[in-house]
Amino acid sequence: MSDTQKKSWFQRLKDGLKRSTGAISTGIGNIFTKRKLDDDTLEELEDLLITADLGVSVAGKLTKALAKGRYDKEIDEEEVKTVLAAEIEAMLAPVAKPLDVNKGHKPHVILMTGVNGAGKTTTIGKLAKQYRDAGKRVMMAAGDTFRAAAVEQLVVWGERAGVPVITKEIGSDAAALAFEAVERAIQEGVDVLLIDTAGRLQNRRELMDELAKVVRVIGKKLDGAPHDTVIVLDATTGQNALHQVEVFKEIAKLTGIVMTKLDGTARGGVLVACAEKFSLPVHAIGVGEGIEDLQPFSPRDFARMIVGLE
Amino acid sequence: MFDSLSERLSGIFDGLKRRGALKESDVSDALREVRVALLEADVALPVVKDFVSRVKDKAIGQSVLKSVTPGQQVIKIVHDELVAMLGAEASGINLLGVPPVVILMVGLQGSGKTTTTAKLAKRLTEKEGKKVMMASLDVRRPAAQEQLKVLGEQIGVKTLPIVAGQMPVDITRRAMDAARLQGFDVLMLDTAGRLHVDAELMAEVKAVRDASQPLETLLVADSLTGQDAVNVAKAFDGEVGITGVALTRMDGDGRGGAALSMRAVTGKPIKLAGFGEKMDALEDFHPERVASRILGMGDVVSLVEKAAATIEKEDAEKMAKKMAKGEFDLDDMRTQLRQMSKLGGVQSILGMLPGMGKIKQAMAGASIDDKVFRRQEAIINSMTPTERKKPQVLNASRKKRIAAGAGVEVSEVNKLLKAHMQMAKMMKQMSKMGKSGRMPMMPGAMPPGFDKFLP
Ligand SMILES: Nc1nc2c(ncn2[C@@H]2O[C@H](COP(=O)(O)OP(=O)(O)OP(=O)(O)O)[C@@H](O)[C@H]2O)c(=O)[nH]1
Ligand SMILES: Nc1nc2c(ncn2[C@@H]2O[C@H](COP(=O)(O)OP(=O)(O)O)[C@@H](O)[C@H]2O)c(=O)[nH]1
Ligand SMILES: [Mg+2]
Ligand SMILES: [Mg+2]
Numbered sequence: 078m079s080d081t082q083k084k085s086w087f088q089r090l091k092d093g094l095k096r097s098t099g100a101i102s103t104g105i106g107n108i109f110t111k112r113k114l115d116d117d118t119l120e121e122l123e124d125l126l127i128t129a130d131l132g133v134s135v136a137g138k139l140t141k142a143l144a145k146g147r148y149d150k151e152i153d154e155e156e157v158k159t160v161l162a163a164e165i166e167a168m169l170a171p172v173a174k175p176l177d178v179n180k181g182h183k184p185h186v187i188l189m190t191g192v193n194g195a196g197k198t199t200t201i202g203k204l205a206k207q208y209r210d211a212g213k214r215v216m217m218a219a220g221d222t223f224r225a226a227a228v229e230q231l232v233v234w235g236e237r238a239g240v241p242v243i244t245k246e247i248g249s250d251a252a253a254l255a256f257e258a259v260e261r262a263i264q265e266g267v268d269v270l271l272i273d274t275a276g277r278l279q280n281r282r283e284l285m286d287e288l289a290k291v292v293r294v295i296g297k298k299l300d301g302a303p304h305d306t307v308i309v310l311d312a313t314t315g316q317n318a319l320h321q322v323e324v325f326k327e328i329a330k331l332t333g334i335v336m337t338k339l340d341g342t343a344r345g346g347v348l349v350a351c352a353e354k355f356s357l358p359v360h361a362i363g364v365g366e367g368i369e370d371l372q373p374f375s376p377r378d379f380a381r382m383i384v385g386l387e
Numbered sequence: 388m389f390d391s392l393s394e395r396l397s398g399i400f401d402g403l404k405r406r407g408a409l410k411e412s413d414v415s416d417a418l419r420e421v422r423v424a425l426l427e428a429d430v431a432l433p434v435v436k437d438f439v440s441r442v443k444d445k446a447i448g449q450s451v452l453k454s455v456t457p458g459q460q461v462i463k464i465v466h467d468e469l470v471a472m473l474g475a476e477a478s479g480i481n482l483l484g485v486p487p488v489v490i491l492m493v494g495l496q497g498s499g500k501t502t503t504t505a506k507l508a509k510r511l512t513e514k515e516g517k518k519v520m521m522a523s524l525d526v527r528r529p530a531a532q533e534q535l536k537v538l539g540e541q542i543g544v545k546t547l548p549i550v551a552g553q554m555p556v557d558i559t560r561r562a563m564d565a566a567r568l569q570g571f572d573v574l575m576l577d578t579a580g581r582l583h584v585d586a587e588l589m590a591e592v593k594a595v596r597d598a599s600q601p602l603e604t605l606l607v608a609d610s611l612t613g614q615d616a617v618n619v620a621k622a623f624d625g626e627v628g629i630t631g632v633a634l635t636r637m638d639g640d641g642r643g644g645a646a647l648s649m650r651a652v653t654g655k656p657i658k659l660a661g662f663g664e665k666m667d668a669l670e671d672f673h674p675e676r677v678a679s680r681i682l683g684m685g686d687v688v689s690l691v692e693k694a695a696a697t698i699e700k701e702d703a704e705k706m707a708k709k710m711a712k713g714e715f716d717l718d719d720m721r722t723q724l725r726q727m728s729k730l731g732g733v734q735s736i737l738g739m740l741p742g743m744g745k746i747k748q749a750m751a752g753a754s755i756d757d758k759v760f761r762r763q764e765a766i767i768n769s770m771t772p773t774e775r776k777k778p779q780v781l782n783a784s785r786k787k788r789i790a791a792g793a794g795v796e797v798s799e800v801n802k803l804l805k806a807h808m809q810m811a812k813m814m815k816q817m818s819k820m821g822k823s824g825r826m827p828m829m830p831g832a833m834p835p836g837f838d839k840f841l842p
Pocket of ligand 2: 193194224276278494495496497498499500501502503580634635636637638639660661662663664
């Protein structure tokens with residue numbers, strides 16, 4: 078970890094993404110050593126996008142776009158990659174938006190949501206550090222009052238980031254904790270308040286109701302809050318991520334997405350499908366377990382890495 | 388969200404009135420749809436390809452049974468092959484060794500290792516009467532050791548005392564010694580999550596394996612995993628050597644294609660399935676159910692079991708009695724609405740029922756969702772007990788009061804009353820059928836006639 082921390086963020090992003098794109102770029106290389114763009118080739122290409130979790134329909138759309146005007150023509154690897162990357166970048170460009178905490182809200186309240194184990198708590202820790210480094214007064218709230226040692230976990234992140242953490246004992250009402258945290262943040266003149274939540278699967282109605290209540294209660298204490306309600310998606314998740322976003326969006330009024338674990342071999346292609354379907358802003362990507370391992374989301378880099386372009 | 392395979396196939400075979408053997412062209416068309424269905428269920432592509440070619444060989448030349456449509460027949464072949472590949476025979480946890488027998492849990496970050504460790508420890512303690520100790524080797528995730536300790540306290544299973552700063556292999560040795568000296572039957576080792584491409588951490592887990600000689604090494608994996616499942620399974624099996632897989636978050640509404648991917652690339656059995664965050668939410672793996680789920684065919688068995696587990700028994704019994712008598716007042720309707728929400732909401736129930744894909748689509752299209760049901764409940768909540776018992780007393784002014792209380796229009800109240808009347812009527816009919824023994828009843832699982840809510 079210490080080793081990676083010295084590298085530039087772009088290098089780290091590339092390292093992370095490269096591992097995951099190795100397979101797809103060799104794959105493309107295999108298909109195209111200059112040959113005709115015919116049905117078989119297109120199908121192979123579609124398959125490669127599918128293995129990046131882009132999903133059948135987005136993969137189909139992209140290959141169709143590629144075939145337009147090029148069908149039956151000789152085409153080389155570089156060109157294929159460039160066209161594909163451009164298509165993907167075009168789909169992602171409108172959604173790339175960093176989390177903006179300078180909109181004049183005091184405190185600016187961010188609620189972190191998502192299914193179990195996605196990386197919510199870690200991402201909050203990383204964000205806290207970034208805002209702190211930017212000179213903000215930051216506070217965190219241990220809103221996961223369910224999972225064993227979830228509070229202790231965030232407290233450790235608080236120490237790492239040098240940020241105070243509001244806690245209640247395990248089993249407390251999450252909405253009550255959120256309410257108290259907002260109150261404290263207002264009293265203490267905090268700039269950014271980051272609220273953690275317990276992981277929950279989107280089909281667990283009672284847990285989703287609880288989340289809706291947390292959102293409501295925050296809004297009651299501070300008009301317009303939470304200013305950002307972010308879903309954290311794990312890059313290893315397949316097509317179910319689409320459904321996660323759909324339900325969380327409806328119930329918790331999502332405003333954006335963070336995707337984590339892009340330092341593995343998962344390529345997170347479902348993000349492309351999400352961008353297309355929900356047009357929710359993508360704020361950042363997680364590329365490791367360290368406190369520095371949160372990067373801005375760059376559509377160009379993401380798209381080029383997906384197809385294996387440097 | 389997805390068309391079920393049966394819907395896709397009925398599209399292909401609709402109008403195909405031919406009887407006799409399935410022709411190659413029919414089968415190819417159908418298999419294209421099978422391929423898409425599997426990919427949408429997150430089965431990894433290489434596995435899909437292999438699978439489809441196997442099915443093709445089996446399907447061509449099969450004679451079409453008189454009673455089924457060709458579409459159903461293809462589905463049956465696909466389903467049976469899926470079950471066979473997922474592992475038809477159940478395989479349990481191997482404990483046949485010199486105690487303490489070691490079970491090592493490995494996997495990616497956040498996959499559910501710690502939770503599954505505790506769930507399995509609880510099961511071995513309570514169901515198999517084993518003396519179990521757990522030890523956390525996770526020195527990376529903040530408070531990870533604390534997490535296992537808390538779970539151990541919850542389930543009454545001993546955990547190895549935490550020594551700050553000790554490294555995983557040293558903790559392993561200490562755990563082995565402690566388990567041996569204190570006469571434990573089973574030692575469960577929970578490890579830190581790690582990426583399969585992280586050479587340093589993979590070396591660490593190999594050292595732990597060598598120091599502990601586990602009888603079982605379980606790969607704990609999220610059932611919502613996408614195409615990456617093959618890479619993960621291959622790497623952990625290749626490098627560490629796994630004896631089985633534990634799939635978590637099966638309580639989600641993912642289609643669970645990762646199960647097939649992992650089983651196919653490792654050949655190792657799926658031994659456990661996690662169905663929730665609570666300590667008793669651990670089950671054996673049922674290939675049949677997962678096969679149905681992958682194909683989007685619904686899962687009646689699960690639904691029935693889930694219903695039985697979720698619904699308060701007394702409620703269900705009371706309801707069954709009333710149903711048998713053909714009684715059904717607004718209190719009963721409210722109970723039903725609440726039970727439905729406990730089951731995970733309308734969408735998830737519909738997803739579990741075969742043939743409900745279309746209704747689900749219609750509902751999505753008409754943007755009918757659980758909110759409607761919540762509003763219905765709010766309306767009933769605004770009524771007095773008498774009104775709930777005797778809906779006939781509801782006159783215009785009472786309805787107006789109720790509507791105001793629930794924050795809806797009076798027309799909504801009328802709609803609810805109409806739905807209730809229809810349901811009550813159906814209850815009467817059902818109770819008659821029930822008496823004559825023609826109608827299998829599933830008390831409390833779902834309000835009969837709930838589809839009447841649809842516009
Ligand atoms: N490799 C990698 N691991 C990550 C990343 N983000 C989080 N993790 C790890 O994933 C695991 C789960 O992260 P958490 O932050 O606890 O996830 P959570 O969503 O809060 O989990 P619950 O509260 O249990 O639902 C931890 O082991 C983290 O270290 C990432 O970008 N890359
Ligand atoms: N819904 C659900 N959540 C689970 C299941 N198994 C584990 N979890 C949750 O997933 C998250 C990560 O689990 P944990 O055991 O800490 O994962 P680890 O990092 O692999 O040790 C926690 O929030 C657990 O409560 C399951 O089967 N279903
Ligand atoms: Mg957390
Ligand atoms: Mg753990």
